[in-house]
Amino acid sequence: VDLPKKHGRGGQSALRFARLREEKRHNYVRKVAEHAVQNFITDNKVNVAGLILAGSADFKNDLNQSDLFDQRLSAKVVKVVDVSYGGENGFNQAIELSSETLGNVKFIQEKKLINAYFDEISLDSGKVCYGVEDTLRALDAGAAETLIVFENLEVTRWTLKSSTGGEIILHTNKEQETDRSQFMDKETGQEMEIIEQISLLEWLAEKYRDFGANLEFVSDRSSEGNQFVKGFGGIGAMLRYKLNFEQLAEGEDAAPVYGLTAPRAQRFGSADPSLAEKKDVGVVSNHYELHPGTSPASVQQEVQSSTPRSFVAQKSIFKVHQSLTRKPAAPSPLRAQLQNSN
Structure with a gap:
C-alpha cells in the first residue's frame, strides 16, 4: 500500500502535505473497515470467531482504534501483531506469531461450550x-440441537444383515469389538454378514445435518x-426439548405380545423393505411390524402406551389393521324388515 509518509519539508507547504497525508490514511482506514464488514459480517452477524490485525507500521493500531471500524468486529480482535513483510509472506508471519493465540481461541470456545x-x-x-x-x-427424534463429540472418539458403527434379510445397527468400542457374540444371529447362531463398518465420528460428520443438528468437536486437553x-x-x-429416554427405550424393546415389535437392533437404521413382501406380515411401518391375528384391542393398547415419536406410525398401523380385521356390519332391523318385505 502506497501511503504518504511524514516528511521534513517546512514552510507554507508543511500543513498542506500533513493534511493530504491524513486524508489519504483516513480514506484507506475507511476502505479497509468497509471490506472487513463485507467479508466478516453476514446477515448482521459476525461470521468469524476472532480477528488478528497485522502490519508493519501504526496503521493496524489506527484501524483498531478508529470509529470507522465496526464495533462488532472490534470486539472480535484477539491480537495485534507486528510483521516485517507485506503480502503473502507477511500473512504467513502473522499466522506464525499468532499460533498460540489461535489455539487459545479454540480452547476458550471449547471450555465455554462444555460449561x-x-x-x-x-x-x-x-x-x-x-x-x-x-x-x-x-438425534433420531430430531431433538438434538448441538452434538458434542470427542475428536478422538473410538466407536465403530456396524451395519449387519440378519438371516431374515433385515439390517441391524450396532455400535462398539475397541474392547466390545472382541466380543463376537454381539455379531451372532439369534435365529441361526451364525455370525451375521457385515454390510458396512464405519467410524461413528465419520458417520456423524456426514449425517448430522440431516437431523437438523450442529456438530462440535472437543478435545481432552482442558x-x-x-x-x-x-x-x-x-x-x-x-x-x-426434554425427552423421556426410558420411554423411548421401552418403545424400542416393545414385546410382540401386543402385536407390535420394535426390534432393538433396528434402531437408527432403515426398516427392511423385504418385510413387506412376506405373507406372514400384514403391515410394515417405520420400525414396527403388525402380526396377523392380533386383535385391534391389543394394538390399541400398545398405541396408547407408545412413545410420542411412534404414535403416528402406530396409529396408522392400528387403522389399517382394523380395516383388515373388521367384519361386515350387520344390517339394521329396519333394513332387514324392508328387505324381507321385498
Whole structure:
C-alpha cells in the first residue's frame, strides 16, 4: 500500500502535505473497515470467531482504534501483531506469531461450550443427554440441537444383515469389538454378514445435518474436556426439548405380545423393505411390524402406551389393521324388515 509518509519539508507547504497525508490514511482506514464488514459480517452477524490485525507500521493500531471500524468486529480482535513483510509472506508471519493465540481461541470456545453443557446438567432441565445410545436416540427424534463429540472418539458403527434379510445397527468400542457374540444371529447362531463398518465420528460428520443438528468437536486437553470424555463417554448433546429416554427405550424393546415389535437392533437404521413382501406380515411401518391375528384391542393398547415419536406410525398401523380385521356390519332391523318385505 502506497501511503504518504511524514516528511521534513517546512514552510507554507508543511500543513498542506500533513493534511493530504491524513486524508489519504483516513480514506484507506475507511476502505479497509468497509471490506472487513463485507467479508466478516453476514446477515448482521459476525461470521468469524476472532480477528488478528497485522502490519508493519501504526496503521493496524489506527484501524483498531478508529470509529470507522465496526464495533462488532472490534470486539472480535484477539491480537495485534507486528510483521516485517507485506503480502503473502507477511500473512504467513502473522499466522506464525499468532499460533498460540489461535489455539487459545479454540480452547476458550471449547471450555465455554462444555460449561454450558454442564450448566444444563446442574439445572436438571432434562435438555441434555450423554452416551452413544441416548445421543443417537435424541438425534433420531430430531431433538438434538448441538452434538458434542470427542475428536478422538473410538466407536465403530456396524451395519449387519440378519438371516431374515433385515439390517441391524450396532455400535462398539475397541474392547466390545472382541466380543463376537454381539455379531451372532439369534435365529441361526451364525455370525451375521457385515454390510458396512464405519467410524461413528465419520458417520456423524456426514449425517448430522440431516437431523437438523450442529456438530462440535472437543478435545481432552482442558479440565472440562477431560471431564466430558472420562465421565460422559466423549459424546453427548444439548437438546431443544426434554425427552423421556426410558420411554423411548421401552418403545424400542416393545414385546410382540401386543402385536407390535420394535426390534432393538433396528434402531437408527432403515426398516427392511423385504418385510413387506412376506405373507406372514400384514403391515410394515417405520420400525414396527403388525402380526396377523392380533386383535385391534391389543394394538390399541400398545398405541396408547407408545412413545410420542411412534404414535403416528402406530396409529396408522392400528387403522389399517382394523380395516383388515373388521367384519361386515350387520344390517339394521329396519333394513332387514324392508328387505324381507321385498
